[in-house]
Amino acid sequence: MALYSEKVMDHFRNPRNVGVLEDANGIGTVGNAKCGDIMKIYLKIEDDIIVDVKFETFGCGSAIASSSMATELIKGKPVSDALQLTNKAVTEALDGLPAHKIHCSVLAEEAIRAALEDYEKRKAAAQ
Amino acid sequence: MIYADNAATTKMSKTAIAAMLPYLEDVYGNPSSLYVTGQKAKEALENARVAVARCIGAEPREILFTSGGSEADNQAIRSAAAIGKKAGKTHIISDAIEHHAVLHTLKKLEAEGFAVTYLPVQENGIVDPAALEEAIRPDTCLVTIMTANNEIGTVQPVRTLGEICRRHGVLFHTDAVQAVGHIPVNVKDDNIDLLSASAHKFHGPKGVGFLYAKRGVRLENLIEGGAQERGLRAGTENVAGIVSMAAALEEAVGNMAQNSVRLTHLRDRLIAGLSDIPHSVLNGDAAQRLPGNVNFCFEGIEGESLLLLLDDKGICASSGSACTSGSLDPSHVLLAIGRVHDVAHGSLRLTLGEDATEADVDTIIEAVKAVVAHLRSFSPVWRDLCAGKTAFIL
Structure with missing residues (x-):
C-alpha cells in the first residue's frame, strides 16, 4: 500500500497551476515555515469569475497536491462558488488523504479563502 | 533502485x-x-x-x-x-x-x-x-x-x-x-x-x-x-x-576495515557533491561520523516531498521533517544541533550500504540537485529568500 492515492501522487508529481500570477488581484498566504507548510494562492478575478489561479507551496506531498487540486476546483468558477470550497471537497477530489494529512486540505481551503478576502478588500478599497 | x-x-x-x-x-x-x-x-x-x-x-x-x-x-x-x-x-x-x-x-x-x-x-x-x-x-x-x-x-x-x-x-x-x-x-x-x-x-x-x-x-x-x-x-x-x-x-x-575505507570515500564524495547545492549544510561532524552517513538540510524546501520525488527516481532515503516523523516537530536531533524549525523541515538523510558504488553516489547527487531545484521553483519560502524579503539562514 502506498502512502498516498494515485490522485494525490499525480497532483504532487505534476502540480496544476503552479507558479506566480503577476497581475493577480487577490493573494492569500497561510501557514508558516516553522510548522513546515506554507501555501500562497494568486487569483485573477474578472466580473466575479476566477479567470486564472496559481499557487506556490512549501510543504509535504499532500500539501502540494492539496494546493494543486484546490486551484483546479475553483478555476473558471464564480467567486461565490470558490467561497463554498471546503477541505472535504479537496480531500474527496484527491481520493482521500491519510488522517494525519487532513490539515493540508484545510490549509488549501484557508489559502483560497484568504486570497478571496484579499480580493474583496482590494475591491472595497478601489471603490 | x-x-x-x-x-x-x-x-x-x-x-x-x-x-x-x-x-x-x-x-x-x-x-x-x-x-x-x-x-x-x-x-x-x-x-x-x-x-x-x-x-x-x-x-x-x-x-x-x-x-x-x-x-x-x-x-x-x-x-x-x-x-x-x-x-x-x-x-x-x-x-x-x-x-x-x-x-x-x-x-x-x-x-x-x-x-x-x-x-x-x-x-x-x-x-x-x-x-x-x-x-x-x-x-x-x-x-x-x-x-x-x-x-x-x-x-x-x-x-x-x-x-x-x-x-x-x-x-x-x-x-x-x-x-x-x-x-x-x-x-x-x-x-x-x-x-x-x-x-x-x-x-x-x-x-x-x-x-x-x-x-x-x-x-x-x-x-x-x-x-x-x-x-x-x-x-x-x-x-x-x-x-x-x-x-x-x-x-x-x-570486513569492517575494508568496508569502512571504501564507504568513507563514497560518503565524502556524496558530501562534496551535495555541498554544491546553494544554501545547504551538512549536519553533524564531517570527520567524526559513521562511514556511510550523510545528512543535509536544504533551505526553502520540505523533506517529505523531497523523499517522495527521490523515490520516484528509485532512491530510498529518509528525512527528519515533521511530516515524516508523524509529529508536529521536526527531528529533535536537528533542533539540538541548532537547526531552526524552518531549516530542519528540509533535511535529508542518505545512509550508504556496503554495496554502494561511485555511480550510485553520482546518480544520487544529480537526483537530489534536480529535486531540490524543482521544489524550490515553486516554494514561496524560497521566493521570499531570493527576493531578499527574508534572510537566508544557511
Missing part, C-alpha cells in the same frame, strides 16, 4: 540468511528441551553468544539476547536505575540527541522520581566530555550516551566518556545500535558497562539484538516467565535469528 537508508535497516547478507535456515527447517527444537534436537539448538545459541561476545571484546556470559536495540536500551537503563535506587542514587545523565528508546525510557524514570540531566551537544553533534564530568553528581547512578547517532551519524568519544564514568564510579551505557558492525567497538577498551545492539542494522534479521552487561552489573528482567537467558529474559529464544545475527556480525566485523 538505490537503497540509501541503511540506518533504517539493512538488507540481510547471504551469510546471515544461510546461517538461519537450518534452524528454521531442521533444528527447530526448543533450546530448553532435553532431547537431541533441542540441545542442538541450545548449542547453536551458545556458539552464537561466544561469537557475538568475541566481536565486541566481551565474555560470552556478558551477552544477553533480546528482541532488538529498543528492548536492550530499556533493560539496560531500567537495570542501572534499579541498582542506583538501591544505593540511594537517582540521578541519570544523558544527552539531547539520543534515540527515543533511550529518551522515552528516561521520561518514564523521571515520572518515577529520577532526575535526568540532558547534556547539550555541540553544533557538530558531539558531547563535550568536560560537560559530562561537570554534570556528574554524588547521586549519579548512570550515564547513557549513544556511540553513534542514527540521524546525523556523529560518533561520540565513547572511550573518553567511559573513562570519566569509571573514574567516578558511575555505570556507563551506550546505545551502539548504529555503530556495532560498522566501526570498532570494544567494551573493555572503551570502558563500557552496558551496550545495546540490533542485528538488522548490520545485515542480520529484524527482531533480534543483544545487550552486553559487564560482569557484576545486575540486570532486571523486563519480561517475566521462564528461566531463559539465566532468568533475565523470559521467552523461548529466537534461535534462528540469534544464530543469523552472530553470523552477520562476524562477517561485518571481518
Whole structure:
C-alpha cells in the first residue's frame, strides 16, 4: 500500500497551476515555515469569475497536491462558488488523504479563502 | 533502485540468511528441551553468544539476547536505575540527541522520581566530555550516551566518556545500535558497562539484538516467565535469528576495515557533491561520523516531498521533517544541533550500504540537485529568500 492515492501522487508529481500570477488581484498566504507548510494562492478575478489561479507551496506531498487540486476546483468558477470550497471537497477530489494529512486540505481551503478576502478588500478599497 | 537508508535497516547478507535456515527447517527444537534436537539448538545459541561476545571484546556470559536495540536500551537503563535506587542514587545523565528508546525510557524514570540531566551537544553533534564530568553528581547512578547517532551519524568519544564514568564510579551505557558492525567497538577498551545492539542494522534479521552487561552489573528482567537467558529474559529464544545475527556480525566485523575505507570515500564524495547545492549544510561532524552517513538540510524546501520525488527516481532515503516523523516537530536531533524549525523541515538523510558504488553516489547527487531545484521553483519560502524579503539562514 502506498502512502498516498494515485490522485494525490499525480497532483504532487505534476502540480496544476503552479507558479506566480503577476497581475493577480487577490493573494492569500497561510501557514508558516516553522510548522513546515506554507501555501500562497494568486487569483485573477474578472466580473466575479476566477479567470486564472496559481499557487506556490512549501510543504509535504499532500500539501502540494492539496494546493494543486484546490486551484483546479475553483478555476473558471464564480467567486461565490470558490467561497463554498471546503477541505472535504479537496480531500474527496484527491481520493482521500491519510488522517494525519487532513490539515493540508484545510490549509488549501484557508489559502483560497484568504486570497478571496484579499480580493474583496482590494475591491472595497478601489471603490 | 538505490537503497540509501541503511540506518533504517539493512538488507540481510547471504551469510546471515544461510546461517538461519537450518534452524528454521531442521533444528527447530526448543533450546530448553532435553532431547537431541533441542540441545542442538541450545548449542547453536551458545556458539552464537561466544561469537557475538568475541566481536565486541566481551565474555560470552556478558551477552544477553533480546528482541532488538529498543528492548536492550530499556533493560539496560531500567537495570542501572534499579541498582542506583538501591544505593540511594537517582540521578541519570544523558544527552539531547539520543534515540527515543533511550529518551522515552528516561521520561518514564523521571515520572518515577529520577532526575535526568540532558547534556547539550555541540553544533557538530558531539558531547563535550568536560560537560559530562561537570554534570556528574554524588547521586549519579548512570550515564547513557549513544556511540553513534542514527540521524546525523556523529560518533561520540565513547572511550573518553567511559573513562570519566569509571573514574567516578558511575555505570556507563551506550546505545551502539548504529555503530556495532560498522566501526570498532570494544567494551573493555572503551570502558563500557552496558551496550545495546540490533542485528538488522548490520545485515542480520529484524527482531533480534543483544545487550552486553559487564560482569557484576545486575540486570532486571523486563519480561517475566521462564528461566531463559539465566532468568533475565523470559521467552523461548529466537534461535534462528540469534544464530543469523552472530553470523552477520562476524562477517561485518571481518570486513569492517575494508568496508569502512571504501564507504568513507563514497560518503565524502556524496558530501562534496551535495555541498554544491546553494544554501545547504551538512549536519553533524564531517570527520567524526559513521562511514556511510550523510545528512543535509536544504533551505526553502520540505523533506517529505523531497523523499517522495527521490523515490520516484528509485532512491530510498529518509528525512527528519515533521511530516515524516508523524509529529508536529521536526527531528529533535536537528533542533539540538541548532537547526531552526524552518531549516530542519528540509533535511535529508542518505545512509550508504556496503554495496554502494561511485555511480550510485553520482546518480544520487544529480537526483537530489534536480529535486531540490524543482521544489524550490515553486516554494514561496524560497521566493521570499531570493527576493531578499527574508534572510537566508544557511
